[in-house]
Amino acid sequence: MSHLPICGIVVYLTAAFLTPLLYKAHRRVAEGVFLASTLSNPVLQTLLILELSSNSWKPIVYTLGAAGPYEWTYPIRIVLEVDALSAFMALIVTSISAAVALFSIGYMEEDGLQKYYTLFLLLDAGMLGMVLTGDLFNLYVFLEITSISSYALVAFRKHQWEAVEAGMKYMIMGSLASTIILVSIALLYGEYGTLTMAQLGWQYRHHPTGMARVALAGLLAGFLMKGGIVPVHMWLADAHPAAPSTISALLSGLVIKVGIYSAARIAYSVFWMGTDVRLLGWLVVVVGAASIIVGNLLAGFQRDIKRLLAYSSIGQVGYVVTGLGIALIPGVNPEASRAALDGALFHLLNHAVLKAMLFLSVGAIVHSLGTRDIGYMGGIAKRMPLTSAVVLLGAMGIIGAPPLNGFVSKWMLYEATAIFNPIIGAIAVLGTAFSTVAYGRLFYALLGRESRLVADRSPRDPGLWMSVPMIFLAAASVLFGILPRIPVVGLVRPARAALLSPGSYTSWLKVAGGILSSPNLPPAGQPISVFGSWVPAVFLLVFAISIAFFLLIRNLSASGVRTVGEGVKAFLSGEDERDFEALQLPGTSVVWGFAEAVKSLVNALKREHSGDLTVYLFWLIFLYAVLILLWGGA
Amino acid sequence: MMVYLTAFALIMLGIAGMLFRRNLLKIIMALSVADSGAYLLLIAIGYRSGGTAPILTGYEGGPMVDPLPQALVLTAIVIGVCVLIMAVSLVVNVYRHYGTLDVSELRRLRG
Amino acid sequence: MNTIRSILAVSALLVILFTFILISFNPGYGLFSFGHPEEKSWRIALYKYYIENGANLSGGANIVTDIVFDLRGYDTLGEATVLFTAIAGALALLRRGGAK
């Protein structure tokens, strides 16, 4: 038996325990261990994927502490179960965190570094364990490792009130969600007497009971909260900006994805085949669509650049969840449901790459400027060309501009949602419009006229340690956009097939001696072409022409700065600006009309994000009760 | 039955306390009450009436209670304490910055 | 919290509590009855395996200890890691000084 599944976790954990010890001896040694563990892990996960694919994507079941899971007819020990989806997630987690780790060597020049490295590695270990494990209680343990280290990392800059407040709110909400998850696990154990997820799925398929559905409601409410889905997303916009930028990249890029993964794993592999989940699927689609609207809309009205990115994360994760929800609903056009799932998983990968890249490069800007206000970032593109190019590339990717990876996955999701339901399709497109507004402001701000602060500080592009990961992520984003078939065929389709056939997740179980057959398998599905008429070369040409046009207009247009006026006001954030004189921006206000049009909606939403912790907790309980009513009681 | 009811009542009491109390330390205490409810629920699930503790020394046959939930609770108790430690160290920091533990004062981040 | 939200919160709590009471009392709903020696027909009696073979597998007379340290030893490792995380986190949060 190959020991590959456990290796990654062991490497992270060993390094996490070693770093504080070595740091006392010599700082560089500790950093070496930190880098070695994070950089070697993607290799391990790639080997795992190769092993899986050479075995026609049959799940690898690894038992801890013994040769096989069976000493009886049921698995009695903790198992790690790696199927195509787990391996896909593991590769994302390890690769992105390798890039972030490389960046943080140059970025974190603060006190308490050895604790930073330790917590970073523990966060990685927790996430990797969550995606690889096949045992429900073990999932809870790893969830707690992930959560506790992320609470500590959010509040890591404890001398800032902002970090402490955000960490406190995140911690209380996250702990309540964890408690709900623990109660649900207890209910499931009481009902079926096992904790292995494959076994639970098999049991539920043959004996679906009301109590298991109540448990599912709790698990979903908890994991959706960890994934930052409307209406339990309020902690996210506080917590992600308050953390150091490297941690924001991990939180936005990976931690919420892992929450979504767990929800999907439980909904699909454990519960999907048991009963009709139409209502549940619709509920997931609705919260996903709400996330698209709320996240992307509020992103357009933030002055704080990291807060903008955090709200945009809510919106983009909404796309993923919408896709996952569509595939849950039975009776949808199978092509559409496959395309939705493909799009959702590919968007998950793309968003992880893009958001990590955005947070890292924005972090470099914020680090050198000392402010997070977009209004003061005018003209930084001239001073930090590389960083700004990466920021703008990431922004275009998130908007879904054609030659980049975000376009491909969003295109699949547009297709799928439009076939599924025109209203949801319209919401998907509307979300893109909103995010264009949000990131369009970024374009104007960065490329615009130089602000006084930028002139004073004269920031520079960061050094080699920080540039390499940014360039690496940007290259990945362009590569996935131009050659989408590589990740889609190699990683996403097997992962989709694994989700859509829960029978394969439980196929290794033996029940009463024989290998159990997997009933009601949906068709495994021939790969369909979901790219529409996507010819990268044409779009590249269009893109080059539009850049040429942009440069032409920019050079021909009248120069001059309009400092004060309605235009600047709406252009920045839609809020009343405090100090006009300090803002120096070209007054081309493209979003003024839009800001006026949606002002009442935005104000209502902003009132709801009142900062009151008990209100946030209320929404979690409310979601739980609604899930129970709609689904558990059925 | 009584044990289940008490467990669920403790969970609900904890959640209600988190929703309606305004002091942060009190909210954390409410969280630990809810956690205790979850532990009691797990142990109650494992109980078999007339069962003895799952220890083989001096065992004379007859039913035993389910040992697995007990193992889970042992793990969960430690995790609960870890959450408590983190929460209290965060609360100390909140007090340093805000001078109060009232959650309605703790809302500078919004919108 | 305002009044409407308080009412909603209380009703949400009541819904959850009612569901819990339902699942612990109503036999038709998929009940696990308290302390019932007989299992539901579909429930896996995994614990019987632990009771019969736990001592042979790991050699301890206390089956809970066997499970904690051997059969589910990985969870215990995770638990130790959580403890380590919490202590590292608390030390990071309570450290003196800090930049700026």
Next chain:
Amino acid sequence: MISVAAQMVIQGIVLAGIFLTALYALLQKDLLASALMLAAMSLLMSLEFYLLQAPDVAIAEAAVGAGVSTLVLVLGIRKTGRWEE
């Protein structure tokens, strides 16, 4: 061996005690008193665990719930304030 009825009565008393101490802890304005009430609740919990044939958990709950938790909470209260406004 105590009779089933007696055991029921004892359990009823212990469970009522758990619930009432938890309620009292959450309604109390004095944080120190509620921390001590939580410790009392933990002790009753460990008694209940013992009655439910879980001696290992009872020991752990008594040590961790009544000991470490209370210690951590009291340290937190010392660093902040004793009274809830």
